[in-house]
Amino acid sequence: GAVVSQHPSRVICKSGTSVKIECRSLDFQATTMFWYRQFPKKSLMLMATSNEGSKATYEQGVEKDKFLINHASLTLSTLTVTSAHPEDSSFYICSARDQGAYGYTFGSGTRLTVV
């Protein structure tokens, strides 16, 4: 079945640095990638939607200059958390949609800890 590989699974970074998270679709073309953030014991909150080759669309309240999303190819999308702060510590998950399919494939998630 469809697989999305997400890396890294865990990352610890210092305040003020940037972190890049990658999601690759391994056996299908991810025409759309969704990025979610999940705080402990909370739900998945949609941050942004990206379509291959175009700018990402951000949900209300999400800073586009802080969370940079690139979807340069049909198999790779990246989320860069810039100038990270402790409050950015969270579980980040990507979800890919193949235009021809009904379902969504989730990455395994990235646990970001900012110290």
Add this chain to the structure above:
Amino acid sequence: GENVEQHPSTLSVQEGDSAVIKCTYSDSASNYFPWYKQELGKRPQLIIDIRSNVGEKKDQRIAVTLNKTAKHFSLHITETQPEDSAVYFCAPRDSSYKLIFGSGTRLLVRP
């Protein structure tokens, strides 16, 4: 945008009993209604889904019912087992193809 409400937030049942979780949504254009199970630190796992042209779907001990008029759909788990203990999310798809997650239901199945 889509507003999603999920109830209850926690549910404790005895092993073998049934569990029902309900989700309401606001976008009348929604046409895809999945339920996900998430274990601690893991990705959400699709357990069952239903499309808008169907009122009910069943897969062994799991079923989903949809009432499009009332804009709600429910997850039914029968003969619950301890391994069913997890957090369950509804995530109706809105008209922009985004999955909007409910607040989650923590299910505990007591042996």
